[in-house]
Amino acid sequence: GNKLHPTQKPESLLYRVIMAATKPGDIVLDPFFGTGTTGAVAKALGRKFIGIEQNKEYIARARKRIAQVKSVVDEKILITPSKRSEPRIPFGTVVERGLLRPGSVLSDPSGRFTARVRADGTLISSDYRGSIHQVGAAVQGAPACNGWTFWHVRIGEDLVAIDVFRQKMRAELTTGVQ
Template identity: 50%
Template sequence: MTGIIYVVPSLPLNQILQGNCIEILNSLPENSVDLIFADPPYNLQLQHDLYRPNLSKVDAVNNKWDKFSSFSAYDAFTSEWLHAARRVLKENGTIWVIGSYHNIYRVGAIMQNLGFWILNDVIWLKSNPMPNFRGVRFTNAHETMIWAQKKKGAKYTFNHKAMKALNEDLQMRSDWSIPLATGKERIKSNGTKAHPTQKPEGLLYRVLLSSTDVGDVVLDPFFGSGTTGAVAKKLGRNFIGIERDKKYIKVAQKRIDAVTKSSTEALTLPDKRNQVRVPFGTLLEAGFLSPGQKLFFKDDPSIRAVILSNGHLKYQEQIGSIHALAKALADGPVNGWDMWLYKESGKLKVIDELREKVRKLKN
């Protein structure tokens, strides 16, 4: 009996596809994309053009692609593209959607109705927001991003340690202060803004670093000036862009072509979950340390603990593991590998260096 071979269509990686996002999404393979970042039309409810005090017109408030006849028309469009997006997203995939008060609440409700499970809403605080020129409302100094998974309970990517490192070893919060794309970052064409709503690369850098891994596929159904593609290339991710305006495609492609991908070394981040576990006692067995040898406490090197033959440390009447004794001396939670020093050639070094030597031997 001859088996039937099913050929899965290949993804158009690192390409910008021109056309209607809903039609193109429906043409892509199901369950094929790791992450979606979407910056859809905001449906700005402005009745007239908006002008600055110097009578210059404000961009991005009169574009045809951002006009809908009614809330119901906008809701129908939103439901349709989100449904198509959910189809191509992998079972463990996630989606980010950015918006303002004009649309984000409607988008969030529709996402929940379609089965997305919201993980976070992240506030983008604009450190240099556009003023409210008419002086009738508060200055709109933020936009909201909804981060959701396709399927509740599925294992999704969240690089907690990478985001913590990016934030000076403090847990990353859900309010991100990032300036608008201005100056050299602002893409221009013939001396004017190439795209009225270009998002800053710093925003996409956090999105992609937090919720994708190297080699993952990131899809942007409203590609615009190509910020998602530029950052994806820089971080070693694959992208798929969808954009209906040929003018924007030309701008985005030129921008992405100029980006240099980061080196493999720079993109390979340590993951302690995948590292070989090395108990402290292994350092004794390997001969890197010896029973009776003294270790120095990092916060106060005058405190010296004796290494016992079973791998515990003894300081005065206190006995415990490298972690337990360090915690008692520091009066708080600490990592013993970082808190104890050994002496080599007259210099004090952290014992974690010895652990790395053991790992190299085991590898």
């Protein structure tokens, strides 16, 4: 596009950074404000902003640009809950609730690795036993593994990530419906 400022950042980049690092109503500081890309994106996402700039031409362009930006009014549209803020569901709870039974066979999406669910909510493969994460990492020879997305179970014709059970339980926690 046509840039007035030589180091102007793409709005899409600032959008991702601001969404990841702030919540609506937070203040975003840009000490090298330039033509106001940070301020424009912050305003659009319902954040306040402080911009510092010396160049009068850039300041004029930034003011004009930001004046044209419409803020999203509904905060629910602006907030994306992080995975870390969601309730933690131990795999053992999935087993206790009967969503997966002891002895159920889990596999990776390719079917290369398999493990059985134990009554205590751990897994056992031919060579390893431990949590869904530990066994998933061990069978792959990897330092870590998200067992929720690695392990799958066959339901009819479909191979489904065990994460669907965690999501079901989270939904029940928030709605109170089982």
